Amino acid sequence: MNGDLRGGGEAVAVLAALFDPGSFTPLSDPAAGGPDGVLTGHGTVAGRGVCAIAQAPGAVPAPAAVDAEVRARALAARTGRPLVTVHDATGAGTARGFGELVRGAVALSGVVPQVAVVTGAADAGRALLLPLADVVVATAGARSALADPAAAAVVTGRERDAAGLGGAELHASATGRAAHVAADGAAAGAFVRELLGHLPSSNLATPPRLPVEPVADEQPDEDLEDLLPADPAAPYDVRDVLARLADDEDAPLELHARYAAGAVTGFTRLDGRSLGVVATDPAVAGGALDAAAAAKAARFVRFCDAFGVPVLTLVDTAGFLPAGEDDPGSPTAAAAQLLYAYAEASVPLLTVVTGRAHGVAPFVLGSRHVGADVVLAWPRARLSPRDAVAEVADEVADEVAGGRPGPGTGEWARLVARREELAPPAAAVVVGDVDAVVEPGRTRAHLARWLEALERKAVTPPARRHGNLPL
């Protein structure tokens, strides 16, 4: 049946790269008498069932095509299979059809993973369907914009075509709505294939676990420590650290890599298990959290929680972006969303404090008090209300205000160094912010043991319609 997946443009190329060869079975196929403009069907991805909907390039879907889409969604819901939708059409069809598609997507949210792939245009009403998916992947030439280019030009005074209003590049960086941009349909299909490998078929299943050598048999990774600079403020690429913590030293499958880069989100594997990762990146603005980084992390934590994927949080941050409440990027509202996401999560939450954790920011990054099951810290971790420089400035401010001369440069440096020594992670163990101080090289073994222990973690949610996430 995969003969149907040869040729036929980018949308079909996505399905050809996604499905196991020969596994795709059409539900509605224009070539076999189905309505024009949409190809739907199901097949297997690494042996597990997945449903798919692919639109033909440029077609405005007719009501019959919308019916075919609705039917494919219903099959995904009934059989508990992830749904991949490939978008390549302008216009929402009839108003009735659009509403049906929205209701279908919302009904599936948190039930089966939904991945949207944009290979062409998803403009006007279709632009609203994309954010309803869990993950949006775009090809380089894709676009999605709600506004009519002519109307936008009149209002803004800037002539921009649809790609200028919402091209893949723009969605990868400025809006962050595209989690990944692939070169073409085949690359996008391969990315989705890898992504689905980290997710369960539905909320009732567990993510696939790969057979691996026992982590406990490994030698400690003595080289991991060499990646970490002695200066707590010096930048390093947290992806290098994440790779060392992963099975086979694989880099994480990153989502939204080019948006809000101060926070890294993605999937990795440890002891064969799928693991969602949230990590501040000290190489980007000191790993500080601004609104975009906090919102990105919040949505990712909830995504993992919806599908039973444990969350590993790595903390080394300069804190919140210091900003007025009305400044662009002010993190308050988004940080509350992130707090909510961690506090609400029922999946295993594991946190490793790898460096700076001052002030309130660490509370919204997998703090034990907000629900993490275990918080480990590396010896280089520094947990104190404020960084040493700020503490010394406070401490000395009174003296200077009282007319006494402030410390000279050498004395000031000694005061700062002494403050650093007063905030070792052992002190955080005593007060209960941290469960244990572990050597970086032993972290994999600790995490593997905790993942094992938390395998059957269950939290009974209170009876309510739903919580009121601070959107």
Add this chain to the structure above:
Amino acid sequence: MSGAAARGARAGRVEVDAVEVDAVEVDAVEVDAVEVVAPGPLTTVQDLGRPGAFRWGVGVAGAADRRSLTLANRLVGNPPDHAALEVLLGGLVLRARTDLVLAVTGAATPVDVDGAPAGWCSVLVLPAGSTLRLGTATTGLRAYVAVRGGVAVPPVLGSRSRDTLAGLGPEPLAAGDVLPVGPAPAQLPRLRTAPVAAPTAGAVDLRVRLGPRADRFTDPGALFTGAWTVTAQCDRVGARLTRPAGQPPLERSTTAELPPEGVVLGALQVPPSGEPVLFGPDHPVTGGYPVVGVVRDADADLAAQVRPGQSLRFHPVVGA
């Protein structure tokens, strides 16, 4: 003439040797100082310049990216207008003669102290005898190194800025120079790290007000179409811009010469070739080619971090 002034008269040139340095230290009691081991491609002393002297034909000069200069100063507790070092693309190596506190901002530059990686946009402690080394900037064009107390070379016409066009102010740094550091301000550093974004490697958007000579062009709005690329002809005086064939040229409607008139930072002056020059801090005080538009002052700092080969997009400022 005091030792410090004598050194200023030589403007920190190479010929500082041990004997002269001793003489300085006898004169000025325990002056903090930093030695230039290697200056990189071009390092100059810059503060916020010498405004208000146009009438005498003296330009403003000063840091090309004023926001990064003032951030570096705030990090080390200095007043915002203290003189610091503007480092083109990195490569600067400094050795502390005395205990110093520094900060590196601006272009995203790997920083190390005695070989150990250190923070960018962070407060750095440089004990006497230790070495600060800037690698090659990964994004952005100009890094700023502020030292607590400020670089205390003698001011010229009220500023310590080097004007590379006029040859005014302290000479660009050379290996072996010893720079005096001023007295530490009362304000202590208040924060270890300023979490700011590194300059982008992508296209930079600049807001431009058309005029004063937009009427000398057949279509001044062509400036706003597509993108421009910064050429290798790019320094503190200005950056020549070009664009790929096929995009609308910036054509002058008249070749009649203008009498020379005053120009400002951010002016886009268009010679007959149609390739505009975006004026930087050391721009000439007057110019004869028509200025099609002026980049908003707030965006001039962004322009200062754009590298040759990088793209610029101009957007019109309407009204006010």
